[in-house]
Amino acid sequence: METFFNVDLSLFRFINSSLANPVADVFFPFITEAKNVLPIYILALAGLAILGKRKGLVVVSLLLVLIVISDQVSSAVIKPWVERIRPCNNLEGVRLLIGCGGGKSFPSSHAVNNFAAAVFITRYYRKAMPYLYVIASLIAISRVYVGVHYPSDVIAGAALGSTLAMLMIAFHNYIAKYIPLFNVLPFVKVKSIDG
Numbered sequence: 001m002e003t004f005f006n007v008d009l010s011l012f013r014f015i016n017s018s019l020a021n022p023v024a025d026v027f028f029p030f031i032t033e034a035k036n037v038l039p040i041y042i043l044a045l046a047g048l049a050i051l052g053k054r055k056g057l058v059v060v061s062l063l064l065v066l067i068v069i070s071d072q073v074s075s076a077v078i079k080p081w082v083e084r085i086r087p088c089n090n091l092e093g094v095r096l097l098i099g100c101g102g103g104k105s106f107p108s109s110h111a112v113n114n115f116a117a118a119v120f121i122t123r124y125y126r127k128a129m130p131y132l133y134v135i136a137s138l139i140a141i142s143r144v145y146v147g148v149h150y151p152s153d154v155i156a157g158a159a160l161g162s163t164l165a166m167l168m169i170a171f172h173n174y175i176a177k178y179i180p181l182f183n184v185l186p187f188v189k190v191k192s193i194d195g
Contacts, residue, residue: 004152008150008151008152009091009150011144011150011151012087012091012144012150012151015141015144015145015151016087016094016095016144016145016146016147017093017095019145020095024145025097027142028097028138028141028142028145028146029097029098029142029146031138031139031142032098032110032139032142032143032145032146032148033098034110037139045060045063045064048060049061054181054184055124055184058172058181058182058184059120059121059124059125059184062120062168062172063117063120063121065168066116066117066120066164066165066168067113067116067117069164069168070112070113070116070160070161070164070165071109071112071113073112073160073164074107074108074109074112074113074157074160075103075109078106078107078160079103079104079105079106079107079109080104082104082106083104084104084105084106084150084153085104085105086100086101086103086104086105086148086149087105087147087148087149087150088100088147088148089102094147095146095147096146096147096148097145097146097147098146098147098148100147100148101148105148105149105150105153106150106152106153106156107153107154107156107157107160108140108143108149108153108154108156108157109157110139110140110142110143110149110154110157111136111139111140111143111149111153111154111155111156111157111158111161112157112158112160112161112164113161114135114136114139114140114161115136115140115157115158115159115160115161115162115165116161116162116164116165116168117132117136117161117165118132118133118135118136118161118165119161119162119165119166119169120165120168120169123165123169124184136158136161140154140157140158141154
């Protein structure tokens with residue numbers, strides 16, 4: 001565990017301090033604040049729900065359920081259980097570019113939610129994959145750069161978000177077999193009433 005923490009700490013110092021530059025000092029604090037990106041997310045999801053017809057509406061509806069679940073699993077279950085203190089509240093010499101906050105560090109809910117969304121949406125819209133993964137990765141890195149999370153927090157968050165997304169996809173595949181309204185992919189076979 002000590003070796004793991006030393007590697008985690010070294011990576012934190014590298015991202016938070018060694019990579020510091022004026023452009024990143026503006027960019028990462030901007031994208032890490034939910035209030036700055038939330039309007040873009042809302043517009044994108046509204047557009048998908050309206051322009052994507054039934055498929056878009058189903059994907060957005062399930063995505064919203066997924067985000068509520070992923071955020072609660074991260075913030076209300078795992079963080080209180082692990083109780084890891086944020087680096088900005090625990091280490092000396094942290095370059096803190098936003099408010100540290102009093103919440104716990106592990107896992108990063110930003111990483112959980114953004115990777116859950118990226119994995120889930122790309123299951124149905126493959127062409128969006130590079131964009132969504134880049135956005136999720138940049139937001140995850142931003143949490144370390146601004147000083148509020150360790151690298152392991154965002155790695156674990158990405159893994160948890162991806163896992164929860166895959167579980168939601170499996171759930172969707174299951175219900176799509178029995179409820180035609182949810183069948184938005186051509187290769188999901190709908191079970192007939194007579195068996």
